[in-house]
Ligand SMILES: Nc1ncnc2c1ncn2[C@@H]1O[C@H](COP(=O)(O)OP(=O)(O)OP(=O)(O)O)[C@@H](O)[C@H]1O
């Protein structure tokens with residue numbers, strides 16, 4: 080699809096289609112949707128940032144929230160190498176002396192009234208964030224230097240950034256932090272929620288296996304380990320593969336092998352006893 084802005088044709092990105100359902104933890108979902116709400120003609124949506132350990136469900140929540148609004152969702156995976164033009168418009172050579180301008184997922188969402196997830200935004204440099212400053216305040220536009228155009232956001236456009244607290248990240252400057260509000264913290268789920276999330280991700284999983292992994296995760300959470308439900312899904316999945324799809328009738332040895340090979344030796348201390 081091509082849209083023309085100030086005489087420049089822009090080739091748009093495709094929305095992301097993921098088979099994702101958000102399970103439990105309704106409070107963070109409610110907060111995210113509230114941040115996006117517009118309550119008056121003078122009001123503006125906010126640009127929330129989702130924080131939490133790797134694998135707690137930040138991307139999943141952001142995606143599921145966009146889908147609950149019935150919008151197309153575009154994921155822009157940020158890295159240390161993400162340049163300002165990667166966020167906005169990139170020129171691609173198309174034949175001799177001809178350029179094609181390609182809109183990023185973010186700009187596509189801006190034009191189509193979609194939702195953009197700036198995934199792992201804290202990996203991105205300040206320079207790249209700076210190009211988004213006018214978008215994140217009441218101006219709601221970006222300027223593409225490369226294409227020489229100003230692009231205004233559709234009123235339905237919504238943005239959410241996800242960030243985790245690992246080491247390979249930049250500290251964002253204050254003027255960016257203040258534009259990425261509110262901050263929504265995703266914590267470990269309760270036991271019954273964790274079981275339901277495992278069930279959602281492994282619908283074919285045996286109860287005994289999922290119970291075991293839930294118990295393991297809850298023990299680890301109590302010790303404030305970084306293990307998340309993503310690790311739990313991997314442990315359960317690997318254990319079931321090791322059993323070649325046969326009933327495990329809770330083979331503790333297999334479960335321990337799966338824990339060891341997913342998370343390493345230290346994780347075994349949280350393995351439920353026989
Ligand atoms: N509440 C939930 N409902 C359904 N699935 C969930 C939930 N929480 C986590 N998951 C599952 O856990 C896995 C990890 O989630 P996700 O990728 O969203 O984590 P993340 O916080 O974005 O991780 P990272 O920081 O590494 O990007 C996914 O497989 C996802 O389906």
Ligand SMILES: [Mg+2]
Nearest residue numbers: 137138198241
């Ligand atoms: Mg993620």
